[in-house]
Amino acid sequence: MNLLIRLNGLRTLSKMTNFDFVTTVAFGSLLAGAAQVSEWTAFLQTLAAMLGLVLAQAATSFLRRRSETAATMIGNQPCLIMRDGEFDNEALKANSIRREDMIAKLREANVLQLSEVRAAILETTGDVSVLHGNVELDEVLLQDVRGT
Numbered sequence: 772m773n774l775l776i777r778l779n780g781l782r783t784l785s786k787m788t789n790f791d792f793v794t795t796v797a798f799g800s801l802l803a804g805a806a807q808v809s810e811w812t813a814f815l816q817t818l819a820a821m822l823g824l825v826l827a828q829a830a831t832s833f834l835r836r837r838s839e840t841a842a843t844m845i846g847n848q849p850c851l852i853m854r855d856g857e858f859d860n861e862a863l864k865a866n867s868i869r870r871e872d873m874i875a876k877l878r879e880a881n882v883l884q885l886s887e888v889r890a891a892i893l894e895t896t897g898d899v900s901v902l903h904g905n906v907e908l909d910e911v912l913l914q915d916v917r918g919t
Contacts, residue, residue: 790828790831790845790846791828794824794827794828797824798821798824798825801817801821801824802817804817805817805818805821848915848916849893849894849895849915849916850862850865850866850892850893850917850918851892851913851917851918851919852868852873852891852892852893852899852918853888853901854890854891854919855886855888855889855890856884856885856886856887856888858870858873859918862918866893868893873891876899877891877901879901880901880903887905888901888902888903889902889903889904889907889908890902890912890913890916892913892916
C-alpha cells in the first residue's frame with residue numbers, strides 16, 4: 772500500500788474530489804479484503820485491483836490537469852453561498868445546506884458580524900471557505916466559482 776501511495780502521491784489519501792473520495796474508500800475496502808484472504812491468488816487479485824484503482828486515479832488526475840473539459844466533467848465547481856453579508860438562499864437549498872449549519876461555519880471562522888463576510892464558498896471538497904474582513908475582496912479569489 773505504501774509503495775502505491777508513494778508512486779501516486781499523497782493525493783491518493785487527500786480530500787480533493789468525489790472521485791478521490793470514492794477511490795480512497797474502495798482502496799480501504801480492498802486493503803481490508805487483502806488482510807482476510809487465505810490464498811496467494813486472491814491476495815494477488817486484490818493487489819492488482821488496488822494497483823488498478825491507483826492507476827485510474829493517476830489517469831484521472833492527468834486528464835484533469837491537461838483538459839478543461841475533463842476537469843469540468845470529473846470535478847465539481849465551487850459554489851458561492853454568501854456574498855457581502857447576505858445568504859444566497861437558492862445556493863443553500865441547491866446544495867442542501869441549512870442556514871444554521873452555515874452560521875456555525877461562520878462562527879468557526881471567527882466572524883463577528885455578517886457584514887464582515889465578503890464571501891462564503893462551498894468548495895469542491897465539501898468544506899466551506901469564509902472570506903471576511905473590512906477590506907474589499909479581490910475578485911481573483913472568486914474565479915471559477917459558480918454563482919458569482
